[in-house]
Amino acid sequence: MAKKVTLKTIAADLKLSVGTVSRVLNGKAKEFRISDKTVKSVMNYAKDNNYSPNMVAKGLRASRTFSIGLMIPDIANPFFSMMAKHIEKAASAANYSILLVDAEENVEKEKQQVRNMLNRQVDAIIAAPVGISFDHFKEITKIKIPIIFVDRYFNNSSIPYVTSDNFNGGYIATKHLIENGHQRIALLKGDETIEPVKERRRGYQKAIEEAGIFADESLIVGVEFGVENGFKYTKELLQLKNRPTAIFAMSNLIGLGVLQAVKEEGLTIPNDISLIIFDDQPYVSYLNPPITTVKQNSEIIGEYAVEYILNRIEDESYETDSKIIPIKLIERNSVCTIR
Amino acid sequence: MAKKVTLKTIAADLKLSVGTVSRVLNGKAKEFRISDKTVKSVMNYAKDNNYSPNMVAKGLRASRTFSIGLMIPDIANPFFSMMAKHIEKAASAANYSILLVDAEENVEKEKQQVRNMLNRQVDAIIAAPVGISFDHFKEITKIKIPIIFVDRYFNNSSIPYVTSDNFNGGYIATKHLIENGHQRIALLKGDETIEPVKERRRGYQKAIEEAGIFADESLIVGVEFGVENGFKYTKELLQLKNRPTAIFAMSNLIGLGVLQAVKEEGLTIPNDISLIIFDDQPYVSYLNPPITTVKQNSEIIGEYAVEYILNRIEDESYETDSKIIPIKLIERNSVCTIR
DNA sequence: GTGAAAGCGCTAACAC
DNA sequence: GTGTTAGCGCTTTCAC
Numbered sequence: 001m002a003k004k005v006t007l008k009t010i011a012a013d014l015k016l017s018v019g020t021v022s023r024v025l026n027g028k029a030k031e032f033r034i035s036d037k038t039v040k041s042v043m044n045y046a047k048d049n050n051y052s053p054n055m056v057a058k059g060l061r062a063s064r065t066f067s068i069g070l071m072i073p074d075i076a077n078p079f080f081s082m083m084a085k086h087i088e089k090a091a092s093a094a095n096y097s098i099l100l101v102d103a104e105e106n107v108e109k110e111k112q113q114v115r116n117m118l119n120r121q122v123d124a125i126i127a128a129p130v131g132i133s134f135d136h137f138k139e140i141t142k143i144k145i146p147i148i149f150v151d152r153y154f155n156n157s158s159i160p161y162v163t164s165d166n167f168n169g170g171y172i173a174t175k176h177l178i179e180n181g182h183q184r185i186a187l188l189k190g191d192e193t194i195e196p197v198k199e200r201r202r203g204y205q206k207a208i209e210e211a212g213i214f215a216d217e218s219l220i221v222g223v224e225f226g227v228e229n230g231f232k233y234t235k236e237l238l239q240l241k242n243r244p245t246a247i248f249a250m251s252n253l254i255g256l257g258v259l260q261a262v263k264e265e266g267l268t269i270p271n272d273i274s275l276i277i278f279d280d281q282p283y284v285s286y287l288n289p290p291i292t293t294v295k296q297n298s299e300i301i302g303e304y305a306v307e308y309i310l311n312r313i314e315d316e317s318y319e320t321d322s323k324i325i326p327i328k329l330i331e332r333n334s335v336c337t338i339r
Numbered sequence: 340m341a342k343k344v345t346l347k348t349i350a351a352d353l354k355l356s357v358g359t360v361s362r363v364l365n366g367k368a369k370e371f372r373i374s375d376k377t378v379k380s381v382m383n384y385a386k387d388n389n390y391s392p393n394m395v396a397k398g399l400r401a402s403r404t405f406s407i408g409l410m411i412p413d414i415a416n417p418f419f420s421m422m423a424k425h426i427e428k429a430a431s432a433a434n435y436s437i438l439l440v441d442a443e444e445n446v447e448k449e450k451q452q453v454r455n456m457l458n459r460q461v462d463a464i465i466a467a468p469v470g471i472s473f474d475h476f477k478e479i480t481k482i483k484i485p486i487i488f489v490d491r492y493f494n495n496s497s498i499p500y501v502t503s504d505n506f507n508g509g510y511i512a513t514k515h516l517i518e519n520g521h522q523r524i525a526l527l528k529g530d531e532t533i534e535p536v537k538e539r540r541r542g543y544q545k546a547i548e549e550a551g552i553f554a555d556e557s558l559i560v561g562v563e564f565g566v567e568n569g570f571k572y573t574k575e576l577l578q579l580k581n582r583p584t585a586i587f588a589m590s591n592l593i594g595l596g597v598l599q600a601v602k603e604e605g606l607t608i609p610n611d612i613s614l615i616i617f618d619d620q621p622y623v624s625y626l627n628p629p630i631t632t633v634k635q636n637s638e639i640i641g642e643y644a645v646e647y648i649l650n651r652i653e654d655e656s657y658e659t660d661s662k663i664i665p666i667k668l669i670e671r672n673s674v675c676t677i678r
Numbered sequence: 679g680t681g682a683a684a685g686c687g688c689t690a691a692c693a694c
Numbered sequence: 695g696t697g698t699t700a701g702c703g704c705t706t707t708c709a710c
Binding site: 033 | 680
C-alpha cells in the first residue's frame with residue numbers, strides 16, 4: 001500500500017505544523033501571509049506525493065459532506081434514468097456527489113434508505129418518492145436538511161417539488177383525441193395515490209367534460225405504472241362490447257403493455273384504436289406506428305431541483321414555490337381522425 | 340433543529356461513559372458483560388430519542404465507509420441503467436451505499452471523479468470505463484482498493500472484469516444473418532478503443548471467414564455508440580452502389596439511428612435490409628418490425644460485480660478470473676431470408 | 679461491569 | 695508567518 005499521505009505526514013516531513021499545511025492546501029496562504037518558501041515546499045510535496053484530502057474527515061469536521069441523496073423509485077425506467085443523469089450532472093458541476101438509491105417502488109426500502117442517507121450525513125435529498133406514505137420524508141424537514149421532490153410529490157406536505165404540468169398533459173392529450181373525433185377514450189392509469197396520476201386524470205376529465213361527451217367511468221382503468229398493468233387492462237378494454245376508440249396511457253411502461261395487448265388481439269394502431277403515451281422516449285418515433293406522446297422535460301426538472309437544493313444549502317431561509325414544468329404534445333401517427 | 344443525539348449526549352444524560360454506550364449500541368453488551376439495567380436504559384434512550392449513528396464518524400474511525408463508487412459512462416443508456424439497478428440492489432442488500440457518477444462518456448470527468456471517489460474513501464469501485472485511457476484506474480489498484488470493470492474493460496490491465504460474451508455475440512448474430520442467405524453484411528460499430536467493440540468485431544469476422552464469403556472492409560463503419568453515429572453511417576451504407584443486405588448494429592442507440600436512416604431513405608426492414616441489434620431492450624419487440632437482438636444479461640453482470648467486490652473487501656487475497664457472461668440471440672422479424 | 683483516553687484526518691480559534 | 699490545540703462522533707485499548 002502506498003503509505004497514505006495526510007496533513008500530519010506532510011507536516012512531519014516538512015517540519016511544519018499541520019495547521020500551516022492545511023492553510024496552504026486550502027488556498028489560505030495569502031490570508032495568513034505564509035511565506036512563499038513554505039507555500040512552495042508544501043505545494044511541491046503535495047503534488048509529488050499525490051496528496052488528496054480525506055473528505056470523510058473534512059465532512060466530520062465541517063458537518064457537511066458535499067453529497068446529495070438521490071432517491072429514485074426505478075432507475076431502470078428511462079424517464080428516471082434521464083432525470084438522474086441531469087441531476088448528477090448539475091450536482092457534480094457544483095462539486096457535490098450523488099448517493100443513489102433505487103427504492104424498487106418499495107416504501108419500506110425507501111424508508112430505510114432515507115434513514116441511511118441521513119446517517120451518512122448527506123447535505124440534502126432529492127427524491128422521486130414511491131408514493132403512498134411519506135412520514136419518513138417529513139422527518140427530514142424537522143432535521144432541517146433541504147429536500148425537494150421531483151416528478152412525484154405529496155400535496156398535503158410542505159415539501160417543495162418540481163414536476164411536469166401533469167394536469168395540462170392529461171388535458172391536451174385528451175383534447176387532441178377529442179378533436180380527432182374520439183368520444184370513447186380510455187385512460188390507462190397508474191396508482192392513484194400518486195399525485196401526478198391524479199392530476200393527469202383530472203386533466204383528462206376536464207377535457208371530457210368541456211367537450212360535453214359521456215364520461216364513462218368503466219373506461220378509466222389501471223393500478224400502477226408497469227408494463228403488465230398496461231397489458232392486462234388493455235386486454236379488458238378491448239373485450240368491451242362498446243370498445244374505446246382511443247387509449248391514453250399514463251407512462252411509457254404502460255404504453256408498452258398497451259402495444260403488446262393490441263398486437264395480441266390482432267388489432268392495429270391507429271386504424272383500430274388510437275394511442276397517446278405520457279412521456280416521450282427516444283425509441284417512440286421508431287415504434288409501429290410512431291406514437292404521439294406528451295413530452296416531459298426531465299432536464300429542466302433535474303436542474304431546477306439541484307438549483308433549489310444548492311440555494312437552500314447556502315441559505316437556510318431560501319424558499320421557492322414548487323415548480324410546474326410545461327409539457328408538450330408531440331404528434332406522430334398513433335392517432336387517427338374518426339367520423 | 341431537533342438537537343442531535345450522539346454517544347456523548349446519551350452518555351451524559353445517562354451518566355455513563357461513551358464507551359459503554361457505544362458497546363451496547365453495537366451489540367457488544369454480552370461480550371463486555373454489561374448489566375441488563377444499563378443495556379435497557381441505553382436501548383430505551385436510543386429508541387425514544389431516535390438515535391442513529393453518524394456514518395461519517397464511523398467511517399473516519401474505521402477507515403471503511405460501506406460505500407461503493409459506481410462509474411457509468413451514460414446512465415441514461417437503458418443498458419447501463421438496468422445494470423446500475425442490479426448493482427444498487429445487490430449492494431444495498433449488503434448494507435453498502437452507491438456513490439454514482441455519470442462520466443458522460445468523457446474521460447476527463449471520469450478521471451476527476453475517480454479521484455473524488457477515492458477522496459471520499461469508497462471501499463471499492465465498480466466501473467464501466469469510458470475507454471481510451473485508464474491510468475486513473477491503475478492507480479486505484481496501487482492504493483489496494485478493490486475495483487472491477489463491468490461491460491467495458493481493458494485487456495492490457497490486471498483489473499478484473501465482468502462482461503458479456505461479446506465475441507460470441509458478434510459471431511452468432513453474423514452467423515444467423517449468413518444462414519439466412521446474407522453475404523453483404525455491414526457492421527455498424529462503436530469506438531474501437533473499447534474492447535467489447537473489438538470482440539464483437541472479431542466475432543463478426545470469424546463468422547464471415549468461416550462462411551468463406553468476401554470480407555468487404557468498406558462495410559465496417561462507425562465510430563461510437565450514439566444514435567447519430569448509427570444514423571450517419573447507415574445513410575452512407577445505403578448510398579453504396581452495392582448496398583449491404585443486412586446491418587449488424589453494435590448498440591441499442593446505434594440501432595435507433597439505423598432505424599431512422601432506413602426510414603428516411605424510404606426503405607423497410609427486413610424487406611429492403613435486415614437488421615440485428617446488439618443489446619435487447621423492452622421496447623424492441625414493439626418496434627417496426629420487432630428487432631432480432633443479441634441479449635446481454637445485465638442482472639448477472641451486476642450481481643457478479645458486487646459479489647466480487649464484497650469478497651475482495653473481506654479478503655484482500657481473494658481473486659477470481661474475469662467473467663464472461665453468455666449472451667442469447669433473440670429472433671424476431673427484422674431478418675429476412677434471401678435467395 | 680464500566681470509565682478514561684487515544685486517535686482516525688481535518689479545520690479553526692487562539693496564541694505568539 | 696507559524697505553532698498548538700480542541701473537537702467533529704466514533705471505536706477500542708487499557709485500566710481497575
